[in-house]
Amino acid sequence: MTTTSPKGFRAAGVAAGLKASGGPDVAVVLNDGPRFDAAGVFTGNRVQAAPVVWSREVLRHGQVRAVVLNSGGANACTGPAGFQDTHATAEHAAAAMGIGAADVAVCSTGLIGERLPMPQLLPGVTSALNKADPGGGAAAAEAIMTTDTRPKTVTVTDASGFTVGGMAKGAGMLAPGLATMLVVLTTDAVVDASTLDSVVRAACRVTFDRLDSDGCMSTNDTVLLLASGASGVAPDRDTLGEAVTGACEDLARQLQADAEGSTKDIAIAVVNAASEDDAVEVGRAVARSNLVKTAFFGNDPNWGRILSAIGTTSAAFEPDAIDVSINGVPICVGGAAGADRSTVDLSGRAVDVTIDLHAGGERATIRTNDLSLAYVHENSAYST
Amino acid sequence: MTTTSPKGFRAAGVAAGLKASGGPDVAVVLNDGPRFDAAGVFTGNRVQAAPVVWSREVLRHGQVRAVVLNSGGANACTGPAGFQDTHATAEHAAAAMGIGAADVAVCSTGLIGERLPMPQLLPGVTSALNKADPGGGAAAAEAIMTTDTRPKTVTVTDASGFTVGGMAKGAGMLAPGLATMLVVLTTDAVVDASTLDSVVRAACRVTFDRLDSDGCMSTNDTVLLLASGASGVAPDRDTLGEAVTGACEDLARQLQADAEGSTKDIAIAVVNAASEDDAVEVGRAVARSNLVKTAFFGNDPNWGRILSAIGTTSAAFEPDAIDVSINGVPICVGGAAGADRSTVDLSGRAVDVTIDLHAGGERATIRTNDLSLAYVHENSAYST
CATH class of the missing domain: 3.60.70.12 (L-amino peptidase D-ALA esterase/amidase)
Structure with a gap:
């Protein structure tokens, strides 16, 4: 095989x-x-x-x-x-x-x-x-x-x-x-x-x-x-x-x-983007935010950190039109609080984030992991 | 005051x-x-x-x-x-x-x-x-x-x-x-x-x-x-x-x-860059590398991770011309191993990294912190 x-x-x-x-x-x-x-x-x-x-x-x-x-x-x-x-x-x-x-x-x-x-x-x-x-x-x-x-x-x-x-x-x-x-x-x-x-x-x-x-x-x-x-x-x-x-x-x-020290497999699907490039840019910005990644390590559906990461990109969107769902729960609607954060189940390894930019018809999915204590431990001790 | x-x-x-x-x-x-x-x-x-x-x-x-x-x-x-x-x-x-x-x-x-x-x-x-x-x-x-x-x-x-x-x-x-x-x-x-x-x-x-x-x-x-x-x-x-x-x-x-959970204050001085923008771009790329940051948390003068981060930028440089010193020790010379890594003292909070691009006369210093267990702990528990 x-x-x-x-x-x-x-x-x-x-x-x-x-x-x-x-x-x-x-x-x-x-x-x-x-x-x-x-x-x-x-x-x-x-x-x-x-x-x-x-x-x-x-x-x-x-x-x-x-x-x-x-x-x-x-x-x-x-x-x-x-x-x-x-x-x-x-x-x-x-x-x-x-x-x-x-x-x-x-x-x-x-x-x-x-x-x-x-x-x-x-x-x-x-x-x-x-x-x-x-x-x-x-x-x-x-x-x-x-x-x-x-x-x-x-x-x-x-x-x-x-x-x-x-x-x-x-x-x-x-x-x-x-x-x-x-x-x-x-x-x-x-x-x-x-x-x-x-x-x-x-x-x-x-x-x-x-x-x-x-x-x-x-x-x-x-x-x-x-x-x-x-x-x-x-x-x-x-x-x-x-x-x-x-x-x-x-x-x-x-x-x-098998990513070092990871406890979550996070899929960030960016949908309704103006272009595939926009979708990839937004997905990567969220995937690279240490604050987003540590939040998921802590089982915290912190959508504010996700919006903050989206805001650093040059993708086409209106901040007050963005919807974010985490594991199916529409936790952010129209750029503001949606469903109660306590209704998001983050107990498993799989985390599905969907970001709807309402700016077009393109999409892309970026995969990442959480930022865990074990990641820091492993990478601070790797070469010594 | x-x-x-x-x-x-x-x-x-x-x-x-x-x-x-x-x-x-x-x-x-x-x-x-x-x-x-x-x-x-x-x-x-x-x-x-x-x-x-x-x-x-x-x-x-x-x-x-x-x-x-x-x-x-x-x-x-x-x-x-x-x-x-x-x-x-x-x-x-x-x-x-x-x-x-x-x-x-x-x-x-x-x-x-x-x-x-x-x-x-x-x-x-x-x-x-x-x-x-x-x-x-x-x-x-x-x-x-x-x-x-x-x-x-x-x-x-x-x-x-x-x-x-x-x-x-x-x-x-x-x-x-x-x-x-x-x-x-x-x-x-x-x-x-x-x-x-x-x-x-x-x-x-x-x-x-x-x-x-x-x-x-x-x-x-x-x-x-x-x-x-x-x-x-x-x-x-x-x-x-x-x-x-x-x-x-x-x-x-x-x-x-006072950065969350930090144990190091890292100053990344990029010198002899072709432009100040190049110096800033290189300094930020190094400052944002989680692998560099975790290495410093582990008191590991891992210059290879620094070169790897520099390589992601569009700044003007030849990879085999880059010198890197850490706390005064020329640990990387001409893009390859220089002084022995055991001679770098990382026991204190202050870490001075100097990256010489040999590509011009401009410079900039970017300041950052290490990525520590305490950072992950604090940011995974912040909102919950």
Whole structure:
């Protein structure tokens, strides 16, 4: 039920000694073909980790035969030496596989600013390559975890006979453009790189890009989509897009559910906006308000903080026309108090906020989490 | 040492029953003249509390004789009825003083979305007006506190013979445009309203607007500057500006030091930026990163999170040219690891971060706080 669910892929995860815990920390996902088309989406952060710089170049020619991933170190802000480490990793895997390094994408995740321990990493890559098999997807998904409490995998099978599989890691720094996350998606559909590129971009735009757990944008975010063509099925763009978007949406929900220290999964639906951009802007402003997020942690349906966050945006609306409902209760009507706040049930993990701007017909949903004591605890102790 | 330090002002603070605690919650600051010039700066939030809408209109004619302030309720998101409450408050004070309501500014602070209890408020205003005297500034400063742990006041005396006094409240939602704060500044200088306006705007721009405690923008922020002319001294614009900016800077530092749940006062100096706007943008991005803020709460000099936040901006810089020092230690040099992180002493409350963009000659300092367990605790329990 992961990257090795589609035909034509092998994977593995091993413990190479990068993590102090001794847990698995190096993974590979290998495409055995017959086709090697690939596409990728990378962080919008201008401070980009070495593996992002490398893999972006690899993806330019639209072919990937192997992805090497490590947890236990982000290899970000490591200068030219860090880039050489990534290059050496790709060369090492390529040599072992008898392919060119330009067909090897690299992903890293972990603490920013420290060099990777190459004497541990390279033997780990060798070991993972040796172990890679069609049942190795679960082990790969486990090896890319950092503060994740559980691996995240997905499989979507289309009736026409192709499959999309995937794995993700990410638990903090979840924000548009993208989350602190690594995602590898695989499919056995027959599809060219340019179609893959448009499909994966469209899928990210409405899934990972609308997940905004803590407002922070990472240096390492990478989403890769590899196609082996091994099913022999060549779906049309919409059919493939639906399957890939479905897989991304599923993984995004898993990321949200495992966000660091979170006690709530909050969906902020902004409806009747003048434009989709307006809806996204309003949703993000609310999702990023620490006062809104702490209120939900305290089971407090504090709609005043929601209106205060909406007011910071440039979206089209009249303040006295805004309605807000929380878990179905119309707690704010026409920009003022509506139903009694005591009637809102916030005891569960799911929180549905609907903001009606009464300014048009567009909508978007942004997903976020609450800001909890555990989030602060975890993130104040992470690197020490 | 407060709003009544300059000649020509009286003030008072009383308990009217708005606060459940029974503490003081209604204040007045009265200008006895001979002049009544005034200026104000208000929140940039598009969702504006009724008293902001009212006071903005009052300030249009550049004259204020009385300011009525209450804690225990923000009177924001209260619809037309809430605006009528503000109007009635101004009329009530004006009638008691024998002046026009158009000379009475009103400020409110507290929970958003609930109507003010007018049967308590109006007698409180009467009582405060009756008690107002030239020694009442301290009581007024106490009556406007919400989650503040101490009143905030300031006095700046210029050698030429005029004085600037002030009081502030604000402990959360501190963000540009402005903080969740009410500030009343007074001076006995002889100065026209248009000069006051330019002086108070210039002062806010480099003080309150650069304090970004939790990234949230309030619906009620108000800074008023009232001039009585009672000293007979007519300073030039620069001399007055220096005194007012000094008073604002002092109050801003008091707001930062009392920010909800904070354990650190963090100054982020961005130097060698291509423009002041770039410096401000970078400083704010770092100040708003929850991962940076939680790291400082944990005494962790996590410069990687700082670079990651810088990378989200559109400021001019090369990622591999950025230097970051924390409390004097050059922990990041040329975008990569510099001095050992264990050499940074974060045991005190003051944290000085200097970010050198090597992109020009401009600079700005943004002040913020850490994100602590106490912040989450306080803000998850505030309204319930």
